[in-house]
Amino acid sequence: MLIPLTRDKFDQLMPLLATGPQYSYYSGKFADVLNRLLISIVWVLIVAFLLSIFLGNNLVTFCLGAIGGLYFLWAPIYFASLRNFSCRRHRYSGFWQGEVLDLYISEELVGTEQTVNKKGQLVVVENRQRRLNLEIGDETGFTTELQVPLQREHKLIRPGEIAQMLVMSDRADLGRIAKISDIYIPRENIWVSDYPYVRRDVFAEVSDRLNRRRGNRSNKRRPPRY
Structure with a gap:
């Protein structure tokens, strides 16, 4: 499911200045x-x-x-x-809903530092971080993957779960996605992100309203514009 958003609603979801979590x-x-x-x-x-x-x-x-x-x-x-x-800077945006296709944990090199061991030898220490790799997609064949630092609540996510996010595009039909936001797993109320792009309270409100409207108008061919 991909529903276009008006610019006013997108501006509410993606603030111009830093929010508290972003700060x-x-x-x-x-x-x-x-x-x-x-x-x-x-x-x-x-x-x-x-x-x-x-x-x-x-x-x-x-x-x-x-x-x-x-x-x-x-x-x-x-x-x-x-x-x-x-x-x-992208002119168009939409509310996207799909599902979790796959997820796995990896260890990634995030940096190195030099130190001296007990023998006085210079050694390089690798700093590695466990990260969650989440792949999501929908019935149209669109897929994308997001890698974030692993958090305790991520263990609740399962393949097949509903996943939601904002998508941004330079095309009015949203035919080519230029950027995505953080991913929301509504059933578990979990956000998967490295950076808190969206206003999460506003996103939850939009999610509820769009899903209710979609249910009420499921017999219409064109999706509503919110």
Whole structure:
């Protein structure tokens, strides 16, 4: 099932600026916050001791210092908004419903680091992460796969379960999918995603309303436009 969405509804589902979960995603761990704080401090020092020499202590210097000094606060909003824009730049969108075709767990290399062992030898340590690979599809033959870090609740997902998501396209008929959102498994109320693209409360509302409308109009050939 693929139902086109109006741009207004898509804008509600895919916000322009970062939501709370998106801000948390880009805030990262304590080390990430500390790194952004150090960048802010360095920027303030540069403004205070270098730019003030050339520009003087004026409003421009103050604004540049304030912007850089608050980097640790606005950086997550900026990066989340850029990622949202990668979806919002597509002109058309739709609500897609299919099913889980297959799922399996893999171990992926996510990084390496160098350390010294007890003998004083330099060794390379591989950091691996267990990830869920989820394949979904529908009766038209469309299939796609999403790989995300493995979470405890993922063990509840089974092949054949209903799966829902947003799809984005540059074609009005949605004949070619350019991008997909996170995947929702409604029976278990589980989201499968690496990044929380959509407003999940709004998505659940749209899901309920579209499925009810589809049930009421199942004898009509053309799907409704929401």
